[in-house]
Amino acid sequence: MNQVTRKAYAKINLGLDVLRRRPDGYHEVRMVMQTVGIFDTLTFRKRAGKEPLPDILLSVDKEELSGDESNLIYRAAKLVMETYGVKEGVDISLNKNIPIAAGMAGGSSDAAAAFHGLNELFELSMSLEDMQKMGVKIGADVPYCIVGGTALSEGIGEILTPIAAPPEAYLLIVKPDIDVSTKYVYENLHADTLSEHPDIDGMVEALQEGSLRGITERMGNVLETVTIKKYPVIHQIKEAMVMQGAENALMSGSGPTVFGIYRERERAQEAYKAVEKMGLAKQIYVTEFV
Known part of the structure; x- marks a missing residue:
């Protein structure tokens, strides 16, 4: 070979x-x-x-x-x-x-x-x-x-x-035209002062049950407390996705990429057009879980 x-x-x-x-x-x-x-x-x-x-x-x-x-x-x-x-x-x-x-x-x-x-x-x-x-x-x-x-x-x-894979759904993934330093985000995160933490155990349970609602209700990322403060466009994209029918939207990792979860591909594609028209990002994708 x-x-x-x-x-x-x-x-x-x-x-x-x-x-x-x-x-x-x-x-x-x-x-x-x-x-x-x-x-x-x-x-x-x-x-x-x-x-x-x-x-x-x-x-x-x-x-x-x-x-x-x-x-x-x-x-x-x-x-x-x-x-x-x-x-x-x-x-x-x-x-x-x-x-x-x-x-x-x-x-x-x-x-x-x-x-x-x-x-x-x-x-x-x-x-x-x-x-x-x-x-x-x-x-x-x-x-x-x-x-x-x-x-x-x-x-x-x-x-x-x-753990169990999520049920079928469609994702709108949007990366705004900014670069985020992972080092900066972690250096500016004060884990000991966080007032809220995502329900990771509940998320695992929702995945085991195959409940898309249970998954989307528990989506959370503590790094947003740092990244969104510095780059408000991330919050704008999240809001736009929810307004366009996303079950929920979240920043991935240390950002700045945001993903929204949709039950129907058509809704995800409509949201794609809306976010593109708003000029919030150039790198936009509709995809699925693998």
């Missing part, structure tokens, strides 16, 4: 709670993670000789992304190749579709696809657990992205419990 192609799916947080800041600087979280039908495509090709080229050549199709060691794909590939003593070089190309710096784990999902892609390309026989143990060294969301689906995420994001 000389070439492998993998899809890297975006995620949203149906619920996101931060319990405390740990002594090591990381934050203790409880989140309900869910993959959605927006994805990047990565292609991996073997290259026989390393010289005079580097072991890993990463090409990207977006100017704002780099193909060097600052890219999580590169770091994941390097970790795999060094750990397993891969002697051949690899060319990796990324076709980017997930919004960048959006709170949708696009970089983490790409890194997860790199673990899967190189595992298949070089026949390394890595288990999911093997990949997750390496993945947490790359980023806290990577272990989840390696498995995807619906999961309760705890610890710093590395403790994962699969």
